[in-house]
Amino acid sequence: MTASHQDSLWLESSKGGLVAKLISIRGPLRTSEFALDADLYLGRAADNGISLEDPEIAAHHCKISVVGHSLILNDLGSTSGTFVNGLPIKRRELKSGDEIAVGGSLFLINDEEYKSVPTSSLCLHDAPEPLSLKPLDLSPEHLETLSATSLAALQKVPRLERNFNALLQLSRAISGLRDEESLPWQLLGVIFDIIPAERGAILILEHGSDDIRSQTAWDRVTGPEQTVSISRQLVDRVVRERIALMSDDSGLEYSSAPAQRDANSPRRSFLCVPMVLKAKTLGVIYLESLDASAGLTEEDFRLLAGIAGLGVVGIENARQYERLGSENQRLLAQANLTHDMVGSSVRMLEVYQFIERVAPSDSTVLIFGESGTGKELAARAIHNNSPRKNQPFVALNCAALTETLLESELFGHEKGAFTSATNQKKGFLEVAEGGTIFLDEIGELSPTLQAKLLRVLQEREFVRVGGVRPIKLNVRFLAATHKDLQKAQSDQTFRPDLFHRLNVISITLPSLRERPEDIPILAQHFAAIHAKTCNRNVHGISDKALDSLKQYDWPGNIRELENAIERAMVVGTSETILAEDLPETVLESTKAGAVVPANYHEAIIHLKKQLINGALDQAQGNITEAAKLLGVHANYLHRLMRNLELRPAAKKQYGG
Numbered sequence: 001m002t003a004s005h006q007d008s009l010w011l012e013s014s015k016g017g018l019v020a021k022l023i024s025i026r027g028p029l030r031t032s033e034f035a036l037d038a039d040l041y042l043g044r045a046a047d048n049g050i051s052l053e054d055p056e057i058a059a060h061h062c063k064i065s066v067v068g069h070s071l072i073l074n075d076l077g078s079t080s081g082t083f084v085n086g087l088p089i090k091r092r093e094l095k096s097g098d099e100i101a102v103g104g105s106l107f108l109i110n111d112e113e114y115k116s117v118p119t120s121s122l123c124l125h126d127a128p129e130p131l132s133l134k135p136l137d138l139s140p141e142h143l144e145t146l147s148a149t150s151l152a153a154l155q156k157v158p159r160l161e162r163n164f165n166a167l168l169q170l171s172r173a174i175s176g177l178r179d180e181e182s183l184p185w186q187l188l189g190v191i192f193d194i195i196p197a198e199r200g201a202i203l204i205l206e207h208g209s210d211d212i213r214s215q216t217a218w219d220r221v222t223g224p225e226q227t228v229s230i231s232r233q234l235v236d237r238v239v240r241e242r243i244a245l246m247s248d249d250s251g252l253e254y255s256s257a258p259a260q261r262d263a264n265s266p267r268r269s270f271l272c273v274p275m276v277l278k279a280k281t282l283g284v285i286y287l288e289s290l291d292a293s294a295g296l297t298e299e300d301f302r303l304l305a306g307i308a309g310l311g312v313v314g315i316e317n318a319r320q321y322e323r324l325g326s327e328n329q330r331l332l333a334q335a336n337l338t339h340d341m342v343g344s345s346v347r348m349l350e351v352y353q354f355i356e357r358v359a360p361s362d363s364t365v366l367i368f369g370e371s372g373t374g375k376e377l378a379a380r381a382i383h384n385n386s387p388r389k390n391q392p393f394v395a396l397n398c399a400a401l402t403e404t405l406l407e408s409e410l411f412g413h414e415k416g417a418f419t420s421a422t423n424q425k426k427g428f429l430e431v432a433e434g435g436t437i438f439l440d441e442i443g444e445l446s447p448t449l450q451a452k453l454l455r456v457l458q459e460r461e462f463v464r465v466g467g468v469r470p471i472k473l474n475v476r477f478l479a480a481t482h483k484d485l486q487k488a489q490s491d492q493t494f495r496p497d498l499f500h501r502l503n504v505i506s507i508t509l510p511s512l513r514e515r516p517e518d519i520p521i522l523a524q525h526f527a528a529i530h531a532k533t534c535n536r537n538v539h540g541i542s543d544k545a546l547d548s549l550k551q552y553d554w555p556g557n558i559r560e561l562e563n564a565i566e567r568a569m570v571v572g573t574s575e576t577i578l579a580e581d582l583p584e585t586v587l588e589s590t591k592a593g594a595v596v597p598a599n600y601h602e603a604i605i606h607l608k609k610q611l612i613n614g615a616l617d618q619a620q621g622n623i624t625e626a627a628k629l630l631g632v633h634a635n636y637l638h639r640l641m642r643n644l645e646l647r648p649a650a651k652k653q654y655g656g
Contacts, residue, residue: 027105417466621654
């Protein structure tokens with residue numbers, strides 16, 4: 001289950017006591033510490049427990065509440081948001097090591113455990129499994145059926161009444177339990193109330209494995225300081241076979257510590273019971289007694305089996321509560337994510353989660369993706385969910401301008417820097433001060449501009465064209481490209497040092513053919529948009545048109561899909577977008593044997609194939625000559641043959 005250290009393994013729990021602190025690691029209060037022993041407010045107002053002079057945060061921004069042994073963080077309706085580990089939250093239970101971002105400040109919940117739990121010590125040793133063991137049946141015994149009169153006449157036993165009261169108390173405690181770590185201590189407390197054991201230990205296993213997740217050990221007399229020693233082989237067998245084991249009444253010379261085993265060691269009785277749920281072992285309860293007059297019995301076993309059954313329900317409930325809490329936080333963060341992207345496929349959900357994680361930081365992000373996949377939308381989403389969202393977002397397409405003009409647009413210029421520079425002009429970098437600059441198609445930058453941009457990224461300052469004074473810069477850089485920059489480095493068209501400066505965090509946006517399930521959603525989205533601009537009353541897209549949209553590969557991705565829907569909206573006349581309203585390139589891509597839009601289009605496609613095959617026959621397979629016979633450009637004929645899937649047959653028939 002776990003690795004051993006020499007001949008034993010010591011598992012120690014965390015220190016007890018309420019020691020949680022909030023440590024400032026970034027911002028105006030850096031290195032300050034605040035005790036979390038009472039409710040704590042954070043905000044701009046002076047009456048907060050932590051007052052921050054930051055225009056980005058609200059007067060009363062958020063609150064940390066102490067609820068029992070838990071810390072709860074609540075956002076108080078702030079506009080810039082409260083973030084935990086990079087995710088926006090409304091309410092969150094905090095754990096040790098969580099990072100809380102408020103405006104430009106970052107706080108850390110200290111690494112010490114703040115839940116008040118005792119310290120325990122447990123040793124798993126590799127001594128041979130005791131020979132004198134008695135397996136016990138975990139299945140309930142059949143109870144003898146008694147009449148109502150007979151049941152009423154049964155003698156009331158004080159210990160039995162005490163046992164029932166303890167189990168009732170435990171079941172009530174478990175029903176409201178939300179913390180898996182406190183459950184073992186409650187179980188041990190009840191066990192010592194009703195079973196005459198001197199020592200006990202509870203091992204909780206990792207989900208889906210036999211590794212120990214947590215351990216709790218207690219000695220009735222000395223408390224948690226006394227080490228409880230258990231045979232590793234004994235625990236392994238109970239976990240593996242899901243059986244309870246009990247030491248035989250004949251006794252066994254077996255001590256509490258492996259090093260003390262000798263002829264004078266006291267006789268020990270013990271019980272080891274698995275905690276089983278749905279044929280899976282979640283943990284083990286171990287009890288032992290060194291008192292010969294108060295040895296553990298099968299009656300104690302039946303009680304312990306009942307407690308184990310209640311305990312395993314508590315463990316599963318606590319884990320389910322934790323899972324639901326995590327899922328709720330994820331869904332809340334996703335709901336609070338601001339973006340203009342459309343899609344609910346698995347690939348797009350991964351993109352949204354990426355944006356949630358990277359938006360709160362100031363790290364440079366490099367976005368890869370084919371043309372038309374929405375790289376600028378992703379960049380805007382990162383900006384809109386960042387602390388800089390109220391500052392400028394400036395986008396510059398590096399492929400749309402010449403080198404000279406691009407340098408002037410990016411860095412700005414001084415008056416007289418060149419012939420047409422009649423006035424001083426701020427560049428995009430200066431305009432984006434405090435916000436975000438997005439450099440689209442960064443792979444198109446010339447080598448000269450690459451070197452200048454590298455200096456800006458390194459020094460966070462720049463000089464205007466024709467200027468001499470460096471200007472300090474506070475912006476976040478986002479960049480995008482459809483090129484393979486790794487290959488561009490090999491071709492020596494892109495600087496490796498600039499690539500590494502830009503590629504701090506990267507993501508590749510999926511092409512439309514990689515998420516076909518989003519095509520109907522996107523098509524309906526664009527139809528609604530262009531219905532307004534075209535003043536059309538369109539209620540949807542026909543099934544045959546959707547079939548054609550799904551079968552097309554969309555080399556132009558989302559941009560091409562939007563153009564196709566806009567074209568259909570302009571040329572169509574019905575209240576539904578029909579297949580014949582779509583561009584010919586989309587209809588021509590219908591694969592052989594697939595569901596075609598209509599008989600009319602089947603006939604058109606069949607006729608086109610006949611005409612092309614006839615022209616190829618006349619031209620003896622020469623595509624250029626065949627294009628002349630058909631009166632079309634050779635490039636168009638190449639594309640048409642590819643869409644109609646005629647190229648393989650033509651190559652086989654005519655060669656080449």
